[in-house]
Amino acid sequence: MQTATRVTQRTATAASGNTVSILAFGGDISSASKDAVLGAYHGLNEAASHVLLDFTGVDYINSSGIAIVIQMLLEAGKAGTQAIGIFGLSAHFQKVFTMVGINKYAAMHKDEATALAAV
Amino acid sequence: MQTATRVTQRTATAASGNTVSILAFGGDISSASKDAVLGAYHGLNEAASHVLLDFTGVDYINSSGIAIVIQMLLEAGKAGTQAIGIFGLSAHFQKVFTMVGINKYAAMHKDEATALAAV
Amino acid sequence: MRNGSSVQVRLPSELGFEKVAMSTAASMASLMGFTEDRIEDLKTAVAEACINAIEHGNQMNSGLTVGVVLSTSEDRLEVKVIDDGAGVRAAPHAPDIDRKMHGDEDPRGMGMFLIQALVDEAEWYKGPPGKSFVRLVIRLDKENE
């Protein structure tokens, strides 16, 4: 009964002129999403120094899904070279992500325009 | 656990120049809505020859609610002088109203603009 | 989703609670991949079945509950709405709007008709007390008809 996670990758140019890799998620982000989410992250060009996670198309996130996002941030932190931002979360999930402290390790933006302006 | 029916009355001018009385419903249209719906209808000026029922703000309609709409159409038919139109129903409820035959006695329009153009 | 997974709901015999059953059924149908259109059809059918169970089957007796059993299989969602009444045997009849508009037919009496018109299968079973039910089915392969 779990719904598949969709991930698409695109690039955009930030206000700063930097190239940004955007991972856009769709469907559910749950315990079943590990391969889809981390696989897409591992598939990014290693030179990608700015990454944005787009949650606009996500229907459902639970704490196991949030744990996968934390694991991605942990890997990005180890690499030491990547800044990761987040946008497209509902007000409720912005609150939930902040409750667990994710905002300490990933800047949270309202939408893509705001996120690209801040990179 | 039934939710209250809200009814507000306003007037508008149709493309034809006719004055139209609009009864705008909100909340639920169910067996508990009889007094609200028929009361609002009885409160209309008897000279009102064109009446539009606006369902845009309705959250829920069931067959007992539809029966009250039919009763209103029956009274209007008896008076013999009123043309009643309907707008603001979802595609699903346009289908349901058509299944029970209401479209034979009340013109159904997509939205207020279309309804006012047709009066 | 495992074939044959089922969800059971018990509602009080109080009008308004049919909306809880509508949400539960909509959520199951959405997980199974039904389109929005079909989900709207199912919601109305489930609401009408619950209203009948509350009003006619259980006669609004607050000591009785309405059972809703939602069972999934690969290509269909089945919903049984169970009450403590004696059930119905009469088949639903199509409302005659002309007769209604002339006061020759009760303006009500459209629930069973709508149920049958909106789902792929609808059957009413008369059972011993607590075992009368209506069984509704929507099928995934009927999506595009």
Place this chain on the structure above:
Amino acid sequence: MRNGSSVQVRLPSELGFEKVAMSTAASMASLMGFTEDRIEDLKTAVAEACINAIEHGNQMNSGLTVGVVLSTSEDRLEVKVIDDGAGVRAAPHAPDIDRKMHGDEDPRGMGMFLIQALVDEAEWYKGPPGKSFVRLVIRLDKENE
């Protein structure tokens, strides 16, 4: 709505069905007049409670079901999520994001914390098999805090 009306749901011990419980709870809360914000809080708390009941309590055993009992009163909605496990006694602990980010803490383990943070009351009861549950409450008078 009558004071003390309650709705019961039984779900299979299969991940994904927590979404059915979310919809049912959201629908009850909406009928009671809770705001969208509070309904979102409740949905996440109910989902996490059901996931724990499915995963930890019933250990995904398809022979067991998860019970969800939603009880209304004038100013509060109480939700019990019941499983067949031995229950938890440990209180939820706040996740330490720094430790998680350094690999010193499991990235998971946030469910109970979120439940407690999102609702007005959350209590875990260890019971005999089939009787362990978590009890959540949201209150209408807390809407504006």
